Amino acid sequence: MSSKKKPLYYKMTQAMEIPDDLTLGAVLVSLTGQEEAFIENYRGIIEYTDSRLMLATKTCKLEILGKHLVIMYYTSDELKVRGHIEQINYL
Numbered sequence: 001m002s003s004k005k006k007p008l009y010y011k012m013t014q015a016m017e018i019p020d021d022l023t024l025g026a027v028l029v030s031l032t033g034q035e036e037a038f039i040e041n042y043r044g045i046i047e048y049t050d051s052r053l054m055l056a057t058k059t060c061k062l063e064i065l066g067k068h069l070v071i072m073y074y075t076s077d078e079l080k081v082r083g084h085i086e087q088i089n090y091l
Helices: 008-015
Strands: 028-032 036-040 042-048 052-057 061-074 078-090
Touching: 028 078, 042 061, 042 078
Parallel strands: none
Antiparallel strands: 028 036, 036 078, 042 052, 052 061, 061 078
């Protein structure tokens, strides 16, 4: 996106160095090895099995593939999953 097409609020937040997750609602994925993922700013759970977790986010779908995946907890905007995480895909 060229600088001329960016909205004013985006330019202002970039100038103030405010993270995109706060201003744009971008999804955050934090990993602890291959065993744990913490996801913030997701919108909903689309699919959940012990080998696949599909989440809706503001801008895309987030797919987590692995073995023995278990959602440890979730709230309206954050989720923690454990298991053997093999892939994370943005669709």
